[in-house]
Amino acid sequence: MKIIASNFKTNHTRKSTQEFITKLDESLSQDSNNRVFVFPPNTALLEDSFKNLTIGSQNAYPIESGSVTGEIGLNQLQEFNINTILIGHSERREIIKESQEICIEKFNFFKQYGFTIIYCIGENLKTKQNGLDSTLSFLESELLGIDINYDKLIIAYEPIWAIGTGVSATCSDIENVHSKLKQKLGKIPLLYGGSVKPDNTKDILSISGVDGILVGSASWELGSFCKILENSKEC
Ligand code: PGA
DSSP states (O other): OOEEEEEOTTOOOHHHHHHHHHHHHHHTTTOOSSEEEEEOOGGGOOOSOOSSOEEOBSOOOSSSSSOOTTOOOHHHHHTTTOOEEEEOOHHHHHTSOOOHHHHHHHHHHHHHTTOEEEEEEOOOHHHHHTOHHHHHHHHHHHHTTOOTTOTTEEEEEOOGGGTTSSOOOOHHHHHHHHHHHHHHHTTSOEEEESSOOHHHHHHHHTSTTOOEEEESGGGSSHHHHHHHHHHHTTO
């Protein structure tokens, strides 16, 4: 069993999300092997009631309801029965300037409500160039304050330098980092993300210590995402 997750980021409208997810759910009906997640933009959230996939939120504020302009909270997610969330994606850390403290606050809040949490970590190019030890201590810092014994936690290792570049990390880079992270994380599922495409899916999913993938750009077109799912079947 592998976890295959699609992160739409700031792509797709409500209408195109509905079409995408409905078709995807139908196409998955024979495929019980993998656990599939889709994270549409919050304006395109759909009731999490599909047979073969789970809908999650890319982001929410750690509050039930209240005054946080521009954000959504727990009540807005509960309206759609959403109980899965991405936390700590590098685009939120880098572009929105989300601190480790707010990631921890979000983690603790949504953990308290029993959410499945895909928590993202990943180093930038400079840290990677400083060697494996620098990478590992940076990743460690992004796990600080996160309860790694939480049973609904999934970690996604997404090196920033591989995100949206079309060039994924090499299999040996992934294996090196995953094997070290696995020592710390034990049984927690560990995903890889960063330029996963149909033609590298099989290789990446075959690496020991890779329990699944978090896919951005190559998942935005249904045909491409279906190929990724197809190629993940034998892994
Ligand atoms: P990418 O994005 O597949 O476009 O590299 C991955 C991610 O940011 O989750």
